[in-house]
Amino acid sequence: MKEINIALLGFGTVGSGTAEALRRNREFIERQLGCSVHLKTVLVRHPEKYAQLELLQGVHVTADFQDVLKDPSIQIVIEVMGGIHPAKEYIYAALQRGINVVSANKDLVALYGPEIIQIALMNHVNFSCEASVGGGIPVLQPLHDSLAANRIDKIIGIVNGTTNYILTSMTDTGESYEAALAEAQAKGFAEADPTNDVCGYDAARKLAILTAIGFRANVTFDDVLVEGIEKIQQEDVTYARDMGYVIKLLAVALREENGVALNVYPAFVPKSHPLASVKGAYNAIYVVGNVVDDVMFYGQGAGSLPTASAVMGDVISTIKHIHNGSTGTGMILTDVRRIPFYSSLKLKDSYYFRLVVDDTTGVLASIARIFADNGISINEMVQKRRFEKFAELMLIVDTSPRESILRVEESLKLLPTVKSVANIIRVMSHEN
Amino acid sequence: MKEINIALLGFGTVGSGTAEALRRNREFIERQLGCSVHLKTVLVRHPEKYAQLELLQGVHVTADFQDVLKDPSIQIVIEVMGGIHPAKEYIYAALQRGINVVSANKDLVALYGPEIIQIALMNHVNFSCEASVGGGIPVLQPLHDSLAANRIDKIIGIVNGTTNYILTSMTDTGESYEAALAEAQAKGFAEADPTNDVCGYDAARKLAILTAIGFRANVTFDDVLVEGIEKIQQEDVTYARDMGYVIKLLAVALREENGVALNVYPAFVPKSHPLASVKGAYNAIYVVGNVVDDVMFYGQGAGSLPTASAVMGDVISTIKHIHNGSTGTGMILTDVRRIPFYSSLKLKDSYYFRLVVDDTTGVLASIARIFADNGISINEMVQKRRFEKFAELMLIVDTSPRESILRVEESLKLLPTVKSVANIIRVMSHEN
Numbered sequence: 001m002k003e004i005n006i007a008l009l010g011f012g013t014v015g016s017g018t019a020e021a022l023r024r025n026r027e028f029i030e031r032q033l034g035c036s037v038h039l040k041t042v043l044v045r046h047p048e049k050y051a052q053l054e055l056l057q058g059v060h061v062t063a064d065f066q067d068v069l070k071d072p073s074i075q076i077v078i079e080v081m082g083g084i085h086p087a088k089e090y091i092y093a094a095l096q097r098g099i100n101v102v103s104a105n106k107d108l109v110a111l112y113g114p115e116i117i118q119i120a121l122m123n124h125v126n127f128s129c130e131a132s133v134g135g136g137i138p139v140l141q142p143l144h145d146s147l148a149a150n151r152i153d154k155i156i157g158i159v160n161g162t163t164n165y166i167l168t169s170m171t172d173t174g175e176s177y178e179a180a181l182a183e184a185q186a187k188g189f190a191e192a193d194p195t196n197d198v199c200g201y202d203a204a205r206k207l208a209i210l211t212a213i214g215f216r217a218n219v220t221f222d223d224v225l226v227e228g229i230e231k232i233q234q235e236d237v238t239y240a241r242d243m244g245y246v247i248k249l250l251a252v253a254l255r256e257e258n259g260v261a262l263n264v265y266p267a268f269v270p271k272s273h274p275l276a277s278v279k280g281a282y283n284a285i286y287v288v289g290n291v292v293d294d295v296m297f298y299g300q301g302a303g304s305l306p307t308a309s310a311v312m313g314d315v316i317s318t319i320k321h322i323h324n325g326s327t328g329t330g331m332i333l334t335d336v337r338r339i340p341f342y343s344s345l346k347l348k349d350s351y352y353f354r355l356v357v358d359d360t361t362g363v364l365a366s367i368a369r370i371f372a373d374n375g376i377s378i379n380e381m382v383q384k385r386r387f388e389k390f391a392e393l394m395l396i397v398d399t400s401p402r403e404s405i406l407r408v409e410e411s412l413k414l415l416p417t418v419k420s421v422a423n424i425i426r427v428m429s430h431e432n
Numbered sequence: 433m434k435e436i437n438i439a440l441l442g443f444g445t446v447g448s449g450t451a452e453a454l455r456r457n458r459e460f461i462e463r464q465l466g467c468s469v470h471l472k473t474v475l476v477r478h479p480e481k482y483a484q485l486e487l488l489q490g491v492h493v494t495a496d497f498q499d500v501l502k503d504p505s506i507q508i509v510i511e512v513m514g515g516i517h518p519a520k521e522y523i524y525a526a527l528q529r530g531i532n533v534v535s536a537n538k539d540l541v542a543l544y545g546p547e548i549i550q551i552a553l554m555n556h557v558n559f560s561c562e563a564s565v566g567g568g569i570p571v572l573q574p575l576h577d578s579l580a581a582n583r584i585d586k587i588i589g590i591v592n593g594t595t596n597y598i599l600t601s602m603t604d605t606g607e608s609y610e611a612a613l614a615e616a617q618a619k620g621f622a623e624a625d626p627t628n629d630v631c632g633y634d635a636a637r638k639l640a641i642l643t644a645i646g647f648r649a650n651v652t653f654d655d656v657l658v659e660g661i662e663k664i665q666q667e668d669v670t671y672a673r674d675m676g677y678v679i680k681l682l683a684v685a686l687r688e689e690n691g692v693a694l695n696v697y698p699a700f701v702p703k704s705h706p707l708a709s710v711k712g713a714y715n716a717i718y719v720v721g722n723v724v725d726d727v728m729f730y731g732q733g734a735g736s737l738p739t740a741s742a743v744m745g746d747v748i749s750t751i752k753h754i755h756n757g758s759t760g761t762g763m764i765l766t767d768v769r770r771i772p773f774y775s776s777l778k779l780k781d782s783y784y785f786r787l788v789v790d791d792t793t794g795v796l797a798s799i800a801r802i803f804a805d806n807g808i809s810i811n812e813m814v815q816k817r818r819f820e821k822f823a824e825l826m827l828i829v830d831t832s833p834r835e836s837i838l839r840v841e842e843s844l845k846l847l848p849t850v851k852s853v854a855n856i857i858r859v860m861s862h863e864n
Contacts, residue, residue, distance in 0.1 A: 021581055021723045022581075024722065024723065025581055025582065025583055025722065025723065028583055029580070029581060032580060032648070130578060136723070136724035136725070136727060137727055138570075138574035138577075138578030138579060138727065141573070141574065141577060141578045142570035142573065142574050142578070145570075145573060145577075145745060145748070145749055146562060146570030146573045146574070146742065146745040147570060147741065147745060148461070148464060148744075148745050148748040148749070149453055149454075149457055149461060149740075149741055149743075149744030149745050149747070149748060150457065150741055151457055151460055216464070272711075274709060274710075274730060276709075277706060277708075277709040278706075279704075289741060290456065290457065291453045291456065291457065291568070291737045291738070291740060291741040291744070292568035292731065292732070292737070292738050292741035292742075293568070293731070293732055293735075293737065293738055294731060294732070295568060295569055295570065295729070295730060295731030295732075296728075296729075296730040296731065297727070297728075297729060297730075298706060298727060298728040298729075298730065299724065299725070299726060299727035299728065300724070300725055300726070300727075303725075305723045305724070305725065306723070306724050306725055308581070308723060309579065309581055309582055309721060309723040309724035310578065310724075311581075312580075312581030312723070313577060313578040313579060313580050313581050315581070316577070316580040316581060317577055317580070320761065323761070324756060324757075324758040324761055325756075325757075325758075326756040326757075326758050329752065329755070329756055
């Protein structure tokens with residue numbers, strides 16, 4: 001029986017999960033492939049720490065990447081180190097040496113995906129990265145293959161488990177943003193420095209990857225406009241719920257007439273929308289194609305074994321390509337043309353405003369005038385709570401271009417009777 | 433530029449959708465493939481009816497299958513005729529002549545899938561059938577490829593749009609089963625003879641296909657035990673809702689220690705479960721693997737264009753295989769070993785009972801005794817409505833083997849004080 005030798009770069013959460021997945025299902029995997037699959041080399045910083053590990057018995061554990069690169073028997077490198085350097089250099093070197101690469105590295109793929117795929121193509125090897133978005137959820141492969149007959153027009157993802165966990169806690173328990181974040185940190189769903197997640201950067205990286213594949217376009221992380229959830233307060237969550245919405249951090253790619261708009265932002269999602277029931281650390285990616293209409297992919301967006309499922313799925317596909325002599329074909333991210341961008345300022349959405357205003361006569365009139373002057377219709381207005389001398393005002397306005405919304409925000413801030421513009425959040429329509 | 437010639441067998445809902453999908457996205461599809469894709473021949477019973485159809489201008493429309501079979505330029509046959517004969521004969525003949533086949537025919541694949549794939553393998557051509565389950569939802573390909581590192585342990589599908597539409601109507605509007613069915617028929621979601629859908633046969637076919645691919649096993653429609661929704665009444669829907677459940681028709685494949693159990697039945701689904709929010713004619717397939725844990729695929733389970741999306745996705749994959757010279761490899765349904773079956777009588781579930789009983793003293797005691805004698809604990813009992821001399825009794829019992837439940841049913845029917853066992857429905861646990 002033929003043997004495929006694999007090297008694993010990194011042995012953290014995903015790396016150990018990958019080794020465990022292979023151990024657990026080896027017989028089943030090898031029967032499908034008709035060959036044996038051998039984890040030959042693992043690259044880590046401190047090999048001595050792994051000497052006793054049962055999972056790595058018989059595996060060459062090394063700190064020297066040359067042990068991988070110079071081993072002609074290795075046909076697939078799995079990169080699960082994360083970060084840009086030295087992951088990028090290792091991947092480029094492996095591809096250039098004719099070694100197929102599977103990566104779970106969203107940071108890297110979001111920035112250099114289109115470039116990496118070019119190098120893979122030139123070297124007739126595979127590069128795949130299903131695990132870089134949505135943990136174990138099959139979404140990149142289906143977007144690329146099963147939905148290949150569609151012009152994808154819209155992708156809306158809940159692709160960051162940390163923020164979804166925090167927002168779900170705030171919704172279910174009524175706790176504050178700060179308390180929900182602290183709880184997420186205590187339970188390991190958020191890092192000590194949560195910036196990357198709560199400010200939306202992680203979601204933006206995944207959106208760049210989803211868009212590159214779904215829209216067949218050369219887009220990267222830098223093309224995404226990002227707003228996070230750090231301004232969401234319990235008042236917003238409560239008001240959303242009262243109106244039949246839940247707040248979710250959405251990663252949204254839209255195909256507009258003159259280009260593509262890529263945005264990450266929190267939004268009111270109607271409870272009837274399939275994305276509304278995605279709770280806790282789960283992820284989901286909702287996709288609209290011009291033939292299939294709407295489909296959604298759902299599952300655990302992170303975790304050692306779920307992510308390893310995606311990594312090993314890519315490994316199995318790569319082995320099939322090796323057997324067919326077809327590596328370097330049928331790959332995702334193959335179109336490297338830049339795509340025109342549509343200004344997010346022109347995107348039209350309904351919006352929610354929460355304002356803290358003086359509780360005096362005439363205030364409402366002056367606020368209403370600002371909206372009217374900018375051509376924005378107020379759909380609903382509620383005065384919800386009263387502080388000592390202030391009232392809290394919640395408004396939902398009809399679909400309006402973002403540039404008008406930003407102009408209104410500026411004008412409201414200049415009004416002496418407006419103490420603060422506490423929040424402005426998009427409201428997803430029921431037709432989405 | 434190379435050209436791939438395609439023939440379409442059948443031009444009904446899915447066939448016309450397929451031609452439309454190709455027309456609509458031709459440029460985009462051909463750019464991906466680097467070749468032109470030509471719908472050369474369409475087989476229909478009455479070619480004269482299509483002479484004026486714009487979509488078929490320049491296409492050879494024929495009633496003679498030999499026009500397809502004897503045309504050496506045709507490399508892919510799309511079978512969207514439905515039914516067993518002559519679809520089966522046409523597919524077998526095409527495969528044996530070395531023509532790749534894409535089929536949307538669930539009736540045929542559910543019965544002959546493993547046999548068809550053997551013929552395809554022997555002739556080194558592709559057979560694919562993504563469209564046979566879940567309309568446009570990518571599920572067979574992801575189950576086969578992206579999740580290939582998993583031992584799939586459970587598949588729970590809402591795979592019949594008609595019954596889901598009826599049950600959703602009954603839940604949302606409070607109408608009777610009969611009224612909801614009539615409405616579904618009026619709106620085209622149910623056929624004049626709804627047996628195939630409401631009795632669960634259509635769901636059973638799709639379950640057989642999902643299991644064959646997900647479990648890598650030779651199972652067919654005949655291996656599925658089927659219960660339909662025809663006994664579900666508004667009382668059951670109301671009671672389910674009051675307890676935090678919705679009733680769904682589920683197609684369930686379970687891997688048990690000594691084999692596989694395949695069942696279609698209506699069940700109480702907890703509102704917190706992702707399957708509970710699948711409404712109307714939508715479908716979803718919830719899958720549990722031993723590495724990925726749980727994932728779900730969601731979308732429109734039928735319809736001309738959504739189903740055509742799946743058909744054309746298969747066509748595009750087949751063309752890639754043709755270009756690679758790798759047709760007949762990497763195909764779904766490749767394992768043709770029979771799999772041991774686990775007796776559904778031994779499956780343990782929680783159950784709901786609705787009984788109509790005499791409204792006299794001592795009745796409850798005699799009923800409770802029957803459950804106790806069969807080792808079944810009653811978890812909850814509600815006496816809900818009173819007729820003239822009868823009471824309606826709803827019970828939820830703890831997890832018990834189906835054989836005990838059936839024994840209890842028999843004993844209850846023999847009790848003179850029990851007027852009728854109106855319904856017995858499984859209750860999905862929150863851990864599912």
